Amino acid sequence: xxxxxxxxxxxxxxxxxxxxxxxxxxxxxxxxxxxxxxxxxxxxxxxxxxxxxxxxxxxxxxxxxxxxxxxxxxxxxxxxxxxxxxxxxxxxxxxxxxxxxxxxxxxxxxxxxxx
Amino acid sequence: xxxxxxxxxxxxxxxxxxxxxxxxxxxxxxxxxxxxxxxxxxxxxxxxxxxxxxxxxxxxxxxxxxxxxxxxxxxxxxxxxxxxxxxxxxxxxxxxxxxxxxxxxxxxx
Numbered sequence: 733x734x735x736x737x738x739x740x741x742x743x744x745x746x747x748x749x750x751x752x753x754x755x756x757x758x759x760x761x762x763x764x765x766x767x768x769x770x771x772x773x774x775x776x777x778x779x780x781x782x783x784x785x786x787x788x789x790x791x792x793x794x795x796x797x798x799x800x801x802x803x804x805x806x807x808x809x810x811x812x813x814x815x816x817x818x819x820x821x822x823x824x825x826x827x828x829x830x831x832x833x834x835x836x837x838x839x840x841x842x843x844x845x846x847x
Numbered sequence: 848x849x850x851x852x853x854x855x856x857x858x859x860x861x862x863x864x865x866x867x868x869x870x871x872x873x874x875x876x877x878x879x880x881x882x883x884x885x886x887x888x889x890x891x892x893x894x895x896x897x898x899x900x901x902x903x904x905x906x907x908x909x910x911x912x913x914x915x916x917x918x919x920x921x922x923x924x925x926x927x928x929x930x931x932x933x934x935x936x937x938x939x940x941x942x943x944x945x946x947x948x949x950x951x952x953x954x955x956x
Contacts, residue, residue: 736889772855773948774945775944775946788943829942831898833878834942835895835910835946838889838891839889840889
């Protein structure tokens, strides 16, 4: 399944580094999402974009900065992260955010480790 | 507020049947989803229920009772490849998914 791709798959960074995560969807969807998945915890929604406009920002620290240049691409820019930010970062896309039957399709995630 | 509960881990035998329960509390409801996630992989969509009752899809079925705030995922004829985490997610009044922590299902031969 290559509908939603994410790069890199693994990333190790120091607290002073700046890096970016990339997500690309090939499904013709109009909405894209960033989630954080930590061990034994529920998926946490970070950001939602619908038609390239941010519609939700769930009180995420400013050290995470999203960018959605078009409906197929989504980035998450990272800077001055903390060790507790280490997690699996998942990207998802869906046809139309705001619909009850809207199903989200996920990428494989980026495993981030902050030293 | 909203809350979703599902068991942390379950074990079942190959060829058997297992039921994974999910209970929730919410003020707004637009459906309930089940996803499967193998270790190190993306969650993949299994089912969606918005009306009460049972939805059957091959070996997997999902049930919803809105009045009880309860859903279950039923897996029949278990195969080793069914070893995975199963995530329950509620779509709230803002059409956002609220996720449970997932149930890790271990299948033994």
